[in-house]
Amino acid sequence: MRDTPAQFGGGRSRANLVEKAHQSIKLGSRSFAVASSLFDRTTRERVWLLYAWCRRCDDIADNQDMGGELGDQKNRQDRIEAIRVLTRRAFDGQPTADPAFDGFGMVAAECGITRDMADHVISGFALDASDWQPRTDGDMMRYCYYVAGAVGVMMARVMGVSEDESEVMDRACDLGLAFQLANISRDIVEDDAAGRCYLPDNWLVEKDLAPGQHAKPHNRFKLASLMPRMIERMDRHIAASRLGAAKLRFRQRWAILSAARIYGAIGHKVLDRGQNAWNRRVVIGPFAKIGHVIAAFFEALINRPKRPEPMPKWTRADLEPVKGW
Numbered sequence: 001m002r003d004t005p006a007q008f009g010g011g012r013s014r015a016n017l018v019e020k021a022h023q024s025i026k027l028g029s030r031s032f033a034v035a036s037s038l039f040d041r042t043t044r045e046r047v048w049l050l051y052a053w054c055r056r057c058d059d060i061a062d063n064q065d066m067g068g069e070l071g072d073q074k075n076r077q078d079r080i081e082a083i084r085v086l087t088r089r090a091f092d093g094q095p096t097a098d099p100a101f102d103g104f105g106m107v108a109a110e111c112g113i114t115r116d117m118a119d120h121v122i123s124g125f126a127l128d129a130s131d132w133q134p135r136t137d138g139d140m141m142r143y144c145y146y147v148a149g150a151v152g153v154m155m156a157r158v159m160g161v162s163e164d165e166s167e168v169m170d171r172a173c174d175l176g177l178a179f180q181l182a183n184i185s186r187d188i189v190e191d192d193a194a195g196r197c198y199l200p201d202n203w204l205v206e207k208d209l210a211p212g213q214h215a216k217p218h219n220r221f222k223l224a225s226l227m228p229r230m231i232e233r234m235d236r237h238i239a240a241s242r243l244g245a246a247k248l249r250f251r252q253r254w255a256i257l258s259a260a261r262i263y264g265a266i267g268h269k270v271l272d273r274g275q276n277a278w279n280r281r282v283v284i285g286p287f288a289k290i291g292h293v294i295a296a297f298f299e300a301l302i303n304r305p306k307r308p309e310p311m312p313k314w315t316r317a318d319l320e321p322v323k324g325w
Helices: 014-028 030-036 041-062 076-091 099-111 115-129 137-158 166-186 188-193 201-206 217-224 227-245 250-276 286-302
Strands: none
Touching: 014 030, 014 041, 014 099, 030 041, 030 250, 030 286, 041 076, 041 099, 041 115, 041 137, 041 250, 076 099, 076 115, 099 137, 115 137, 137 166, 166 188, 166 227, 166 250, 217 250, 227 250, 250 286
């Protein structure tokens, strides 16, 4: 029996994979879809291919469709192993029978995305599958790195940033961390309904909130008192990420700054609503998004970001796993 020859994309046409990835981002993340439209065509298509893999991994891990309602949570570890196997096949240029993984193999080959980068992201899904919850700030930030900071690093590779440009890679990680902090803040009640909590135990103890009770309506005032700390941290990582964006090409910079403004607005909307932040899902409307895109255009044009003082406490070097462990 002959081995299947390596062929990145699983034998599918690139145009077909890009179109399926485009549909994925339109359905899965309206905010990021808006920002991605600002990239040049090559970067835009590669961003869609990377996003489609992230979305598909998330859906397999949680047995859901496009981030919707969670399905049966049995056999979670088996689903994580399936993600690992499909991702390995994609890196090896083998067909996976799944366009999201085939597309990921193609974009990884084009941009130099490494297996370690992908493994970091998969490690975040594995934590969820093990009923993990953070005990400390460091635990929460390491989770943010796995599920979003590591994606930021891959995004930098998609935009042509080399491994040698460590400062830009670090700042891309900062943006991913900021995005996840915004997501955690917005989704506290939804996560609680799924049996998950991403707020550190030591934060809950400070407010005398028992895990599993923190999202109950009568505890929302205490819960809201944690948000200034969370959003201040998000803002600091966003400010740091602007230093990296300043070194990108104009359209890339514009797209990244647009995304930063939109996700930052989500976090601030949670903060502004106080104890009512979780009565209904926080969204940024289309006209507000247009406003953020316009503001980002001028910010990208001027391109004089200020260095936050101090810089964020948690860095990529602190959070990524040590090789060989």
